[in-house]
Amino acid sequence: MCRSSPAAIAAVGDGLRMAYAECRSQLQGYRWNCSGIGDGNGFGHVMPLATREAAFTYAITSAGVTHALSTACARGDLPSCGCTSNRRRAPSPSEQFQWGGCGEAAYGARFARRFLDSREIEADARSLMNLHNNRVGRKIVKDLVRRECKCHGVSGSCALRTCWRALPPFHAVGAALREKYMRAKLVTPHPPPATRAPQTHLVVRRQRHSAGIGRQPRKSELVFLEASPSYCEPDVLSGALGTHGRHCNRTSTGENGCETLCCGRGYNTIQSVQESKCRCKFHWCCRVSCEKCVTQTEIHVCK
CATH class of the missing domain: 3.30.2460.20 (Wnt (Wingless and Int-1), C-terminal domain)
Incomplete structure (x- = not known):
């Protein structure tokens, strides 16, 4: 992939750096403020514990890579990327506009999935968690894509408009993911019912005295497997730097x-x-x- 798509890999690096910076910006006042994330490794990171902080890190990294690749595609920097208009809704007769530009997130999401999800090869609960949160990051970028238009006509009469699908500012993506971080769901691995394929999946952990099996997490929810440490004191095992100073x-x-x-x-x-x-x-x-x-x-x- 690195040899066949060097321009895309460069955009991946831009997306990772953007994601790490936004991570620190969104959580700058929290005990865990993304310190150390991305230091010394331009193409990845390791969160030792499967906490909600790990969920946020994987999601915002996936979102950053998706956003950067889509931006590079829209600029025409990626030879393998082309604009797609087949999914765009045709304007109704009352809407006088035509589609133009190239700001969709489809290419970025596909490449980000191939690049980031390929690391999760263990097929254990942690890999399922990482894959789910990667998907949330890609999804939030696509969900926040909006339509922007420019008017044409005499004296700005707007007789005709050219519209395009515009990527959201990445700060808006980070803010949306921070809200999901605060509402992340604690999950647990569970074997599926006998009628389904024998493959482990994640379910939301139920209250201690609740009966039955928890629901599967929604595609828009961040998930984590274990409670977070306090992050008050330095701890190498949990990746905490402490809050002294x-x-x-x-x-x-x-x-x-x-x-x-x-x-x-x-x-x-x-x-x-x-x-x-x-x-x-x-x-x-x-x-x-x-x-x-x-x-x-x-x-x-x-x-």
């Missing part, structure tokens, strides 16, 4: 608040003094004079 918000009651982020250890307050130019004036001709302003800020750092 992290900046926190003293007034926040959310994830980035000092009480939550510092795990009850407390925090240090550091006074920061900065000088900057302010109230600048232009004097004719040709001089600018500025005053010097001093600002004091407090930085709170977890112990």
